[in-house]
Amino acid sequence: MAEVKLVGLRKSFGRTEVIHGVDLRIEDGEFVVFVGPSGCGKSTLLRLISGLEEATAGEIWIGGREVSQVPPARRGVSMVFQSYALYPHMNVYRNIAFGLSLAGASRADMEARVRAVAEKLQISELLERRPRELSGGQRQRVAIARAIVREPQVFLFDEPLSNLDAGLRADTRVEIARMHDELQATMIYVTHDQVEAMTLADRMVLLNDGRVEQIGPPAELYRQPRNLFVAGFLGSPRMNLLEVQRGEGGLLLPGGGVIAHRGEVPGGRLTLGLRSEDLHPASGEGVVRGEVTLVEELGETRLVHLRIGDGQSVIFRHRELPGPRPGEQIALDADPDRALLFDGNGERL
Amino acid sequence: MAAAAHDSLTRARVRTAWLFLAPMLLVLAIVALWPLARTLLLSLTDASLGNAGAARFVGFENYLVKEDGVWYGLLADPLWWLALRNTLTFAFVSVAAEVVLGTLIALILNARFRFRGMMRAAVLVPWAIPTVVSAKMWAWMLHDQFGIVNDLLLRLGLIGAPLAWLANADLALWSVIAVDVWKTTPFVALLVLAALQMLPEDCYEAARVDGIHPVKVFFFVTLPLIRPALIVAVIFRFLDAMRVFDLVYVMTGNADATLTLSVHARQILVDFQDAGSGSAASVLLFVVIALLSVLCLLAMRGEVLGRRQ
Amino acid sequence: MMALARAVAFRLLVAALLAYLLFPFYYAVITSMKGGSAIFSVDYWPSQIDFSNYARIFSEQPFALNMLNSVLVAFAVVALSLLLGLTAAFSLGRIRFRGRNALLFAVLAVSMFPQVAVLSGMFELVRAFGLYNSLLSLVFSYMIFTLPFTVWVLTSFMRELPHEIEEAAIMDGAGPWTLVVRIFLPLLWPAMVTTGLLAFIVAWNEFLFALTFILSNEQRTVPVAIALITGGSEFELPWGGIMAASVTVTLPLIVLVLVFQRRLVAGLTAGAVKG
Numbered sequence: 001m002a003e004v005k006l007v008g009l010r011k012s013f014g015r016t017e018v019i020h021g022v023d024l025r026i027e028d029g030e031f032v033v034f035v036g037p038s039g040c041g042k043s044t045l046l047r048l049i050s051g052l053e054e055a056t057a058g059e060i061w062i063g064g065r066e067v068s069q070v071p072p073a074r075r076g077v078s079m080v081f082q083s084y085a086l087y088p089h090m091n092v093y094r095n096i097a098f099g100l101s102l103a104g105a106s107r108a109d110m111e112a113r114v115r116a117v118a119e120k121l122q123i124s125e126l127l128e129r130r131p132r133e134l135s136g137g138q139r140q141r142v143a144i145a146r147a148i149v150r151e152p153q154v155f156l157f158d159e160p161l162s163n164l165d166a167g168l169r170a171d172t173r174v175e176i177a178r179m180h181d182e183l184q185a186t187m188i189y190v191t192h193d194q195v196e197a198m199t200l201a202d203r204m205v206l207l208n209d210g211r212v213e214q215i216g217p218p219a220e221l222y223r224q225p226r227n228l229f230v231a232g233f234l235g236s237p238r239m240n241l242l243e244v245q246r247g248e249g250g251l252l253l254p255g256g257g258v259i260a261h262r263g264e265v266p267g268g269r270l271t272l273g274l275r276s277e278d279l280h281p282a283s284g285e286g287v288v289r290g291e292v293t294l295v296e297e298l299g300e301t302r303l304v305h306l307r308i309g310d311g312q313s314v315i316f317r318h319r320e321l322p323g324p325r326p327g328e329q330i331a332l333d334a335d336p337d338r339a340l341l342f343d344g345n346g347e348r349l
Numbered sequence: 350m351a352a353a354a355h356d357s358l359t360r361a362r363v364r365t366a367w368l369f370l371a372p373m374l375l376v377l378a379i380v381a382l383w384p385l386a387r388t389l390l391l392s393l394t395d396a397s398l399g400n401a402g403a404a405r406f407v408g409f410e411n412y413l414v415k416e417d418g419v420w421y422g423l424l425a426d427p428l429w430w431l432a433l434r435n436t437l438t439f440a441f442v443s444v445a446a447e448v449v450l451g452t453l454i455a456l457i458l459n460a461r462f463r464f465r466g467m468m469r470a471a472v473l474v475p476w477a478i479p480t481v482v483s484a485k486m487w488a489w490m491l492h493d494q495f496g497i498v499n500d501l502l503l504r505l506g507l508i509g510a511p512l513a514w515l516a517n518a519d520l521a522l523w524s525v526i527a528v529d530v531w532k533t534t535p536f537v538a539l540l541v542l543a544a545l546q547m548l549p550e551d552c553y554e555a556a557r558v559d560g561i562h563p564v565k566v567f568f569f570v571t572l573p574l575i576r577p578a579l580i581v582a583v584i585f586r587f588l589d590a591m592r593v594f595d596l597v598y599v600m601t602g603n604a605d606a607t608l609t610l611s612v613h614a615r616q617i618l619v620d621f622q623d624a625g626s627g628s629a630a631s632v633l634l635f636v637v638i639a640l641l642s643v644l645c646l647l648a649m650r651g652e653v654l655g656r657r658q
Numbered sequence: 659m660m661a662l663a664r665a666v667a668f669r670l671l672v673a674a675l676l677a678y679l680l681f682p683f684y685y686a687v688i689t690s691m692k693g694g695s696a697i698f699s700v701d702y703w704p705s706q707i708d709f710s711n712y713a714r715i716f717s718e719q720p721f722a723l724n725m726l727n728s729v730l731v732a733f734a735v736v737a738l739s740l741l742l743g744l745t746a747a748f749s750l751g752r753i754r755f756r757g758r759n760a761l762l763f764a765v766l767a768v769s770m771f772p773q774v775a776v777l778s779g780m781f782e783l784v785r786a787f788g789l790y791n792s793l794l795s796l797v798f799s800y801m802i803f804t805l806p807f808t809v810w811v812l813t814s815f816m817r818e819l820p821h822e823i824e825e826a827a828i829m830d831g832a833g834p835w836t837l838v839v840r841i842f843l844p845l846l847w848p849a850m851v852t853t854g855l856l857a858f859i860v861a862w863n864e865f866l867f868a869l870t871f872i873l874s875n876e877q878r879t880v881p882v883a884i885a886l887i888t889g890g891s892e893f894e895l896p897w898g899g900i901m902a903a904s905v906t907v908t909l910p911l912i913v914l915v916l917v918f919q920r921r922l923v924a925g926l927t928a929g930a931v932k933g
Contacts, residue, residue: 052825054358069357073831085822089844099830150830365834366749370761373746373805380802381768384779391778398781457672468672470916471679473923477915478683479863481881482904486682489689489897497685500700531682539923592772595865599885614774619870628778635775642770 002063002076002153002186003028004049009058011044011210018044020210021058026188026203031180033189035197036207037233042190043158045207049188050079050156063153073099078147079156082163084139086131086146092118093127096146103150117149137168144179157189161196173199194234198222206230228346231273237303237315240279242288244272244341251341255309257287260336266343273340276303279316279332286331288314292324306330385635392628399622411629423629431605432613433637435522439597439609440590443529448583450530451537452575456567458538459545476535484599487528491515518606525597525607529590537582544578545571584645591638610634683908690901697898711902715887720876721903724883727793728862728907731879734797735804735861736854742801743808743853744846748838750809751816752824762813769806773866776802784871795871796879800864804857811856815849816842852921855914862911880907 004026011019019041026032034042047053049060051072060068067075086095093114100110118124121141131139140160147155157176161169177200180187191197197204198218206213206221206229213233214226225231231239244251250260251272259272279288290308295318302323306314316332324330341349392411396404408414413422423429458469475483490497491514499511514524548571556566594611601607603616614634618627688701693708715721749755750762780799789795819842827841843850865881872878878886884903887896915922 050829051358052828054356057355068355071358072829077829079826079829081822081826083820083822085820085826087823087827087841098827098832102831102836146826146830362753363755366753366755369745369749369834369838373742373809374761376742376801377765377768377805379783380780380799380805381771381776384776384783385771387779387782388775388777398778454675457675460668462668462672464672468676469923470919471676473915473919474683474912475679477859477911478908479881479911481863481865481885482686482908483682485884485900485904486686489901490682490685492897495698495700495897497700497702531678535679543923588770592774594773595881599865611772611774615777615866615870618774618778624778631772631775631777634772638770638772642767 003030003061004154004186004188005059005061006045006049007059007061009045009048009060010056011041011048011053012056017056018210019048019055022210022212024205024212024215026186029184029186031177031187031189031200031202032205033191033197033201033203034205034207035191035194035233036213038192039209040207041210042192042207044210046079046156046158046188046190049075049154050077051075052079073102076153077156078150078152078154079158080143080147080160082159084131084143084160084163086139086142088131091128091130092123092134092142095131095142096149099146099150113149117145120148121145136164137172140164140172144176148179148183153186155185155187157187159191160189161191162193169196176200194236198234206233208233224348225273225340226348228271228273228342228348231340231342231348235275237276239340240274240276240314240316241342242272242274242308242312242314244270246270250336253287253309254312255289257285257289259287259334259339261339261341262336263349265341266349269344271342271346273342274314274334275338276315276317278335278338279314281318281320282331282333284331286333288332288334290314290330292326292328292330294326295323297323304330306332388628388631388635391624392626392632394625396624396628397622398618398624398627404625407625411626412633423626423633428605428608429610429613429630429633432608432610435607436591436593436609436611438522439526439529439593440587443526443533443590444583444586446526446530447534447537447586448579451534451582452541452579454534454538455541455545458542472535472538474535475532478532480532480595481599483528483532484596487524487531488515488600491524515601518604521601521604521606525600528600529593529596532596533586537586540578540582541575544575548574580649584649588638588642588645591641592634610637683905683912686901686904686908689897690905692898711898712906715899715903715906719883719887719899720878721880721883721906723876724878724880725907727877728879728881731793731796731800732858732861734793735800736857738797739801739804739808739857740850740854742805743812744843744850745838746809747812747816748834748842751813762810765806765809768802769810771802773802777866777870780867781870790871791873791877793872793877796861796864796868799867799871800861803860803864808853808857811853812846812849815846819845848921851918852924855918855922858914859911862907 004024006022006024009019009022010017022045034045036042044053048055049062051067051070055068058068059066062075062077087098090098096114096117097110100113105113114127115124118127121144123138123141123145126134126138126142131142134142143160160176161172164172173196180200189196189200201218203216204218204221205215208229214221214230221230222234225234228241232241242253244253244259246252246265246267247258250258251265251270252258253272288306288308290306292304293307293313294305296303296305302318303315304318304324306316308314314332318324343349391404393406393408394404395407395410409422411422413420413424415421454472458465458472478486491499493499493511493513493516496511496514498514499508502508503511512520514520552570552574553566556570592611593609594615597607597609597612598615603612603620610630611634614627614630617623617630621627688704689697690711691704691707691709692701693706693710696706696708699705750758784790784795784799787795787798789798823841823845824837827837832841863881864879865885868879868882869885872882875883880903884900884907887900887903
């Protein structure tokens with residue numbers, strides 16, 4: 001097992017730079033998820049670590065060894081691909097054994113290791129089958145088995161669940177988490193799905209446009225986003241972002257509400273961030289007032305869309321029954337401690 | 350520390366690419382480029398096929414030279430011009446016929462009927478038959494005394510007396526063209542059929558709903574849509590037809606009436622053992638085809654640009 | 659009524675087309691089975707079944723040897739062009755490098771070369787290598803036809819294979835040769851069959867080089883042998899023998915084509931290869 005360290009990593013395709021200098025340290029045995037909008041460079045970063053792409057500048061350290069000029073197979077990493085990338089012309093056994101046989105493992109050793117891994121992933125009965133005779137979930141297991149059997153120092157996952165249907169995806173997610181507990185291996189996982197990212201990650205790396213926006217445990221990114229981008233990317237529904245002004249006793253919201261704020265407040269444009277679950281119906285005046293435009297019933301809770309003051313809209317999560325109806329006027333209170341304030345550059349204060 | 354060179358893996362991959370290409374490129378260079386270069390060089394000498402060693406450099410004499418006020422060389426030889434005319438006639442007429450007939454066959458093959466599978470297999474038969482064999486088969490069918498074609502036409506009363514299809518200078522070229530059309534139409538038909546099968550169904554349904562006549566549908570819907578495939582087929586076939594050799598040589602030998610540029614060049618080169626002049630004839634054919642290729646490419650580019658606008 | 663008339667007309671059209679496509683071969687079969695003076699009468703239906711023409715081409719001519727020569731040359735050409743084509747297609751279809759498109763274009767340009775344009779140069783080479791009157795001269799010279807389309811078709815098929823499978827193999831430690839032999843070769847099997855078949859047909863049918871580089875009857879391939887069949891005497895018509903030979907060399911080809919019909923059509927149209 002090994003730690004992974006990226007130093008000043010850059011990648012250009014032709015003249016366009018897609019990774020603009022990434023520094024990152026992943027601890028031994030850590031589960032790190034790269035997340036971000038499509039085109040943010042998360043997959044490219046993973047491919048740089050795997051060696052399938054070559055960095056334009058910078059260093060990649062795996063287990064104390066600089067590997068940026070080492071061929072993929074000798075970096076001590078295994079990769080699970082989005083399409084599983086099983087060899088269609090080989091049966092499951094040979095799919096799993098292929099890497100071992102290329103590495104020159106003895107027949108007995110190979111057999112023992114393949115059987116052990118197959119046992120662990122409950123695919124022992126499938127060893128003779130061809131990939132096209134397997135279901136999506138089974139293929140996924142074979143792909144994971146192929147990665148495990150080489151006993152790598154680091155596992156790389158490139159959106160491994162995106163080809164599965166919703167139910168299977170949740171199951172496999174749990175299984176990957178269990179596998180991580182069991183193997184105690186360093187794992188790097190790329191996804192665009194924030195639920196996957198939040199549930200699996202020890203730490204998340206949020207990327208945007210080839211740069212790291214924030215690194216930290218999921219709850220930290222959720223609760224203390226460093227800037228507007230992170231705040232807006234994580235959470236469903238999106239965080240409510242309202243333009244506010246410095247006023248007497250706190251911050252002035254559109255529609256006339258005031259919310260208390262501790263600490264220094266600079267001049268210039270200010271944005272207030274409130275998550276939908278941090279708003280609740282007020283007994284009195286409230287901080288936000290508006291007309292209900294839409295109610296999305298989710299069963300246990302419901303999302304209520306509110307049009308406030310100057311045409312901006314706010315979404316809050318309503319828990320009690322009965323829910324409000326469209327057209328109703330509602331006042332909401334917000335917890336000042338949960339409210340986030342961003343300056344004109346989008347940085348959190 | 351990181352190596353100074355930051356692209357050793359990429360460079361290794363590119364090196365691999367060239368390594369894996371090398372055998373193919375080497376063979377192609379030996380069988381194509383080198384002979385072509387030698388042919389070019391020989392065309393400027395008076396070499397004979399037996400001993401190219403004793404050759405003398407003669408400049409462009411094989412192509413064109415003026416001696417004592419008279420022009421000599423291939424370009425002054427009426428036979429070369431006749432071969433050029435024959436070749437162009439052969440290429441234009443046979444390709445035109447193949448495209449029309451091929452499109453018709455493709456339309457039939459694209460229709461739904463019971464024997465479609467058999468029909469598709471039958472189309473491949475003329476294409477699979479070796480050229481020499483088709484030449485011989487047709488030469489026998491076109492035989493002036495015992496040929497079935499004459500027999501059939503006489504029975505039907507279309508001709509009064511047997512015709513010498515291959516010996517008569519007025520008929521020979523057309524006979525050869527007819528055989529080429531028979532043999533090569535399947536190739537065109539298959540290309541067009543592939544294009545037809547990629548056409549969107551909904552256009553046709555819309556046309557059927559609107560009650561438009563099928564012939565009109567063909568000219569205003571189908572034809573514009575399969576145009577690119579037709580152009581590719583025409584260019585391929587045309588450049589191929591310009592090189593025609595086997596068919597003509599086997600059916601009519603070196604006869605003037607059907608003499609094509611390839612047959613003419615081979616005759617000088619092998620039969621007359623004149624490597625210099627024969628190479629010059631080959632080079633001229635190469636130049637003619639290269640020019641036509643460039644024209645085709647330009648036309649195709651114009652077509653593509655025209656479509657974009 | 660109209661519908662019926664139209665259906666009948668369509669059937670007639672199909673029948674006429676079938677007759678046009680198949681009659682010459684049918685007529686060659688009938689002719690090949692005519693012995694003696696029956697050849698002088700025109701018959702539309704088989705008038706006799708006499709295999710003496712077939713017996714004669716094998717006894718009076720080295721036709722069996724000619725067939726063997728053709729088979730040897732064709733198989734060698736197929737093997738060599740597939741090997742060279744596959745490795746080249748790996749580079750051209752899978753690796754980005756400068757000049758790749760120019761190379762592909764150059765390869766295509768070679769397939770436009772007129773055969774006679776390389777004839778004198780090739781003749782010299784064949785002599786220099788000591789291959790005159792040897793089958794090897796044909797294997798070697800046929801590369802000019804088969805390599806360009808083999809490279810093109812295999813490259814286009816190679817490009818369609820998913821990238822992730824190759825990458826998985828690279829992660830598993832496969833080098834370029836392993837990739838080609840153990841991953842791409844099995845996956846490209848259908849394309850290899852198609853291109854191999856096309857190369858086989860080209861080699862089986864070639865005439866000009868075989869006519870020029872081969873001198874003796876025993877070394878000849880079938881197309882030349884057929885073209886050069888003459889009667890026993892000046893007054894004997896050799897057509898029975900010619901047709902017997904023609905049918906003999908064409909039958910295996912027709913069987914091949916019918917068996918691999920779909921694959922062939924796919925290959926022909928994919929690469930838009932010349933016929």
